[in-house]
Amino acid sequence: MSATNQQVHDIQAIARLKRGDPGGLEALVRRYQVQAVHTAYLIVRDRPLAEDVAQSAFLRAAEKIGQLDDHRPFGPWFLRSVVNAAMKAAKRQQRLVSLEADPAGKGFPLDEWLADPAPCPEVLVETEETRQAVWQALGQLPPEQRAAIVLRHFLEMSEAEMTAELQRPPSTIKWWLHTARQRMRKLLRPWGPAADPEEDQS
């Protein structure tokens, strides 16, 4: 489906939802549920919790749909709320669970891979180990910085979009990204420069 078609279908679904038609919500859920769950998962790192976050975000979107400016696309507006909800959930979770444990059960202790000699950079993006290194590094970040990385590098929002969607001043966004990148860079140093999210921008 082209971006324009998707937007038109979103408009149609939103109009239905505004009239109280559950079919409108269903269409939006079918279209955005995977992205929502995946986005939440990257921040909360727990599948059931990620699904809860996404579900709540959909219900909240249905509740607030009347406030959505018709000229704004649904996707960024909705995913912003997913990210915000996931950040809150992650903070609550942080108080209960140590993030040092690998909630995905992948078994890749951070201290081990940090101690491991750097592999060849050219194979960095190809290996399961590298992905796990990124996963672990992401898990070491506080929720806000994780959210910043997810917004910028997973949802591919520009800094301008992040500023608009998160309603934070550009300086705050830049600061979050800067800090997150610095920490990621440090955590991924053994894996070479290609693992630096800043360098990954093409």
Next chain:
Amino acid sequence: MKSSPIQSMLRRLVEEAIPPAEVDLWPALRSQYETRKAHPKGDFSMKRSFANNRRLVFVAVPILAVIFVAVALLITPQGRAWARSAMQFFTRTQSDTIPAPTSEPLAWVEQTPGVPAPTSTPLPPQAVFAAECGDYRAPHCSIEQIRSKVDFTVQELASLPAGMYFIGATGGPQEAFITYDSGDHSRFIALIEQPWTGSAEQKGFEVAPGVVVESVPIGGVTGEYVKGSFGYMAGETVETWMPDTGQETLKWSDQGVYYSIMYISHSIPLGKDRLAVLAESLTTAPVSANLTPLHATATEIPTLDPNRWNAAFPLTPAQASQQAGFDVLVPSKMPASLTFIGVRYDGDHNLVSLFYLLDCGNCDNAMYLIEQPAPNGENCDFCGFLVGDSAAADANYPRETVGTNATIETVQIGNGTGQYVKGDWVSNNVTGFEWSNDDYPTQRLLWEKDGMAYFLYDGTWGGLAKEDLITIAESMITAPMPTQLPAIPATATPEVDMNMFYTEYPLTLAQAAEQAGIDVQGPARLPEILSFLGARYDAELKTVIMFYLLDQERWGPNTDGLMLWEQLAPNGVDCGLCGFVVGDLAASKAAYPSKVVGSDATIETVQIGDVSGLYVEGNWQARPDSDGMKWFNDPYIKILRFQKDGMAYQLVYYGMELEIEDLIAIAESLR
């Protein structure tokens, strides 16, 4: 689009952990949604939310939303017992509210186990029609297709408001439903035609007791016009009459056919007279090209090429200056919603046009500015409006002609005066145009200055006031030289409107020094991530301000970088840049440039060569989670001030790339 490696890795990670095929939230969500909808007093406040945002729902303007509103009105149960017929085409209710339609109960059919249900039930005629031409939400047949399907004469509009187009048609065996839309979906027309029966359904459009139903002559018959409609929100049990839904309805019958035109727009009302003009234009003859369907189906809204205007306005202001042989001025103040596209030089009329496009996605709402030499007012196309009809407007191009009924207002622009007109030419039928003062919020401003004539045309319909146009006119400055303009790829739309940013710093260092009458110092050493953008001289502050822009290729379009302020400070008195004082926001606002920093700011004394300076991080900001503007010790903003040889200097760095030591090194390199 190619994914970045980090995105690819993140995607793989989440897809391995949660395969997309396993994600199915809808069953659980549906039951939660239904439960909450049925019990709105819980924490799910849909009812309250919709009620509080009643207007928001009806402010929906995209075509599909508008069609839903229109269709809702069509399917609202008609001929209710409480309706009282008082007019030919409308019925009046006894109250301003009426019960909202309730959902139809499910029709259950008893099944006999083991006996297959019949599968060949024919579709009702209406459904057959919808299967071929789409339902009311997505009509996509041509008028000719509709004519071939019904047994009464179907007419179409030969006249439309400017910018509106035929979208598609559908209907049923006894109905034609024809739709028109504006490119930006802010206006919508539904034309409904049926054989006239005088039935309750045809007369059943309900209006509230106090609503005025006006009689409107349409050719030889009389129609009825109403503004507003009943409407309701999800979860509400009553419909309320709303005069400001943006809907205008005109109904009449003629030669055995019943007609209803519904016009819906929240920004541009049409009025009964214009609706009558549309009604009178109904024809069975082929209509002109602009009424050709834009696209095959109503859901296929074409995406306009974002660079569609670049070829028409290919020049920079400086290039246009070179071609035209006169200095092209550019506004230094423009609404943020407008993007500068480029300049065109018209050698035949010796004029340049600067084009600015409204940031509205799929629309062409725009502002343009024309400049033409007018040394003595002769051979000047823009030294005052011509007054005449649309034929005169065509004949006298490029002179700007307004209608005889236009109101030409003299306005003050700086030290001079200009002429301002609001209104536009609107199509009154297929052959001509007439001037309307209030159909469209188009604005025109003419003025002369320093032997040049200027014409500003605001076709953005973006809510600009006359005063805004005057502000733009008063902000005209010399265009920057080409060498000062970092290249912007012609095919890329920058996230930041860099063109407007560049115009704020139009001077070279030498030009700034000449204007200021001081010996301007520039850094001899600069990090390679910064490059000189330009300078400006603030005569009021007697300050030169230079801007060094952060690398655009590496960080993408941005306005971060280094500002270097220089000001005469022979004795440190009357010097806005000399030192800092601690105070509150009010004190900060009282002076510009402000010396005032918040009480929790950390002012650090630093050594810059053989003089000392002061360093602060932060500024006054209004953050969403703060109560108004407050001082934030924000490391994103670094300020260094010092004085040397009778001058005061301020370096402000926006960004995280430089540290205090870097700023000191730059300061020490000033020559």
